[in-house]
Amino acid sequence: MVYSMRRVERWARDPGLTVRMMIVLAGLALLYLFFLSALIWSGVDTATVLVIAVLLALFQFVFSDRLALASVGARILKPGEMPRLQEMVERVAALAGVPRVRVGIIETPVPNAFAIGKRLSSSTVVVTRGLLELLNEEELEAVIAHEIAHVRNRDVLVMTIAGFFVVVAQLVFRFFLWGAGGGSDRRRGNAIALAFVVSLLVWIIGQLLLLALSRYREFVADRMAGIVTGRPLALASALWKIDGRVKRIPRRDLREVEELAAFFIIPPISRESLASLLSTHPPVEERVRRLEQLQRQLEGVR
Secondary structure (H helix, E strand, O other): OOOOHHHHHHHHOOHHHHHHHHHHHHHHHHHHHHHHHHHHHHOOOHHHHHHHHHHHHHHHHHHHHHHHHHHOOOEEOOOOOOHHHHHHHHHHHHHOOOOOOEEEEEOOOOOOEEEEOOOOOOOEEEEEHHHHHHOOHHHHHHHHHHHHHHHHOOHHHHHHHHOHHHHHHHHHHHHHHOOOOOOOOHHHHHHHHHHHHHHHHHHHHHHHHHHHHHHHHHHHHHHHHHHHHOOHHHHHHHHHHHHHHHHHOOHHHHHOOHHHHHHOOOOOOOOOOHHHHHOOOOOHHHHHHHHHHHHHHHHHHO
């Protein structure tokens, strides 16, 4: 059963998740204000650091989509190519209120999907050959709905903006790590040492907050996908299948797409990697539990 856009928008709101995301964003804002105050007090050339960070952010904003597609060997489908897949993406996008979305494919056995695009009018959903071979039609539609939910919610843009000062903190930290911030007098040396420590702390804490924000937004995308398709359990089944297959794939194959782990519906990260401990995604078990709960909620209003 497919729901109207009005019902999708009403049911997609999750007050609990919204509150938690606002708390994380408020924490990031306070952290960044503290960081800027510390930089100014320490005498660091804050203007130069911010200019460099802005230039990097602009570069990322303009070129990140093309670089992401190129880095994993994704190919954009031509009109008429794989018509059933393109029609499915177009149908789900229309239900979610997103303009026509480009479709890409990666020729890899790793089953996964991701979406890129900071504007609704220029987004792309990419699936792998392994995903098409693994899932049935309902599960594939649910995964596509999850990715289009990221587009609808402008998650790429939100995470880019939220992470701006984490990039600044990383730049300052590396600046001092390379020894470019040394000072001659003791007072200046102490101030620079403080800036070094503060930058490191902001970088680490900011990353942890961004990871939390990313996990919350995955829950939101799951919820919206379940409502758009009317089949939350189809997405739950797809998540179990993808996770189970990824665990059995050789590590060398996972490394081919690991650099875009944050974008995928299930991060293709080898379980021996430290990155699995700091995941951008919530545990599959928790995502499935929430989808099962959503299924019961939807059945109660039919």
